[in-house]
Amino acid sequence: MNSKPVTRIKKINMYKISIIGYGNLGFHLVNHLSETGHKITQVFTRDKTKTRISKNKIDFIDDLELLRTDADVYFLPVKDDALKEVAKQLSLKGKIVAHCSASVEMKVLKNCTENFGVFYPLQSFSREVEVDFKNIPILIEGVNKETSSVLNDIAASLSNEVIEVNQEQRLAVHVAAVFANNFSNYLFSVAEEILKKENISYKILLPLIEETVRKVKEHAPSKSQTGPAKREDDKTIQKHLKFLSNKKELKNLYTIITDQIKSKK
């Protein structure tokens, strides 16, 4: 047996895609979609200064009147508040049009085309930080099979984790993400505030935070709960509440989360 190993290439359909919006997500979509082999037809941004930082040779436009209709798919990575306004200006009959928002209904796009949907990558993007799209879950939703199928193709070309969801599920994911991401960051900032008063850097907590995250990679968070509330160690809880007695808001938050952890036992 001397045959050479065969590299199997998964066939992925490539599309002509226009991106309307060049914020943090738009920026990364443009880069990664073109790297993956899709053709970026046009990119719309009102802010011309942003076009200077693009690595790629791109047909930037700053007026939606200049939007060509020869792309297959139009992505709208724009702010939630702007979606309605932008949708009003688009007439893309027969084309696939998807917004990228966590919590806006897809029917905001219903006057643009009959093939509307959602393409929502579950990550927080910054322009300066390179992302590994392979590990970013992409949630898709399409008004019909054709739309879902094309959005699925494009998502699968970027990521190993594509999930078809309905509107309720997408909203659930967003609420869950707010708890897991925005609110946990707020708790880190509470810790920062407490330590700052004692002249100690919040950075001493980083190994502990990393260990918490390491654990939830292996076990469900509901199974890895530790701490005084979980142990029902009321002596320690009382010491902590006394420590927080001059910080009414934090004491309130401590009490509520402690009670909720206890009630889950």
Added chain:
Amino acid sequence: MNSKPVTRIKKINMYKISIIGYGNLGFHLVNHLSETGHKITQVFTRDKTKTRISKNKIDFIDDLELLRTDADVYFLPVKDDALKEVAKQLSLKGKIVAHCSASVEMKVLKNCTENFGVFYPLQSFSREVEVDFKNIPILIEGVNKETSSVLNDIAASLSNEVIEVNQEQRLAVHVAAVFANNFSNYLFSVAEEILKKENISYKILLPLIEETVRKVKEHAPSKSQTGPAKREDDKTIQKHLKFLSNKKELKNLYTIITDQIKSKK
């Protein structure tokens, strides 16, 4: 110049150390202190089954009457509740005795010796998970200079981050750790619960959680806050509260944290 590179060895005093308590922390202390070059004189554990899983050849005792007085330092990695009881049984005049608790006053040890203190590694330990002590902050407190100095020596032999604190500061660190670690894990479990109802695995949130942690390694959490509350995006907040309308406790928690984030603007 053909001289060989010189490896400079930092001189660290090595001690004879007995460990009273062989839970998760005791286990790791025994391993790491002996690897570092200290001599483990004895280890006390009531639970003889635990001695079988030790990799090292150790003089285990299960009766405090058998505790020898030829060690220099005695560590007490035992549960907060047990500290008082164990301390009552120790008469170690002239020796250094330190407990390893986050929130118990050091004077719980005052009848054991005149040289009492605290040796508190800021990490959550599991027996199965190897730890890198070099990155674990160790908080020390000593009733006198000699005690502080010895505890500092031992801590510095294990970790790059040794912090001398007073009792108030140690309590502050513990409260901060509860917010940053136990409470953030609870928020992850809330996210898990929300997603479970929609048949979606909490694991889709892991890249987002990791990104949150990556950010606080670079910037203070108070500077990296994102999300609907930070943006004062009340439309999204209202959608989320409506989604949570049947989950009274979670709705309450969402409202409180959202209001606190808003009030920090």
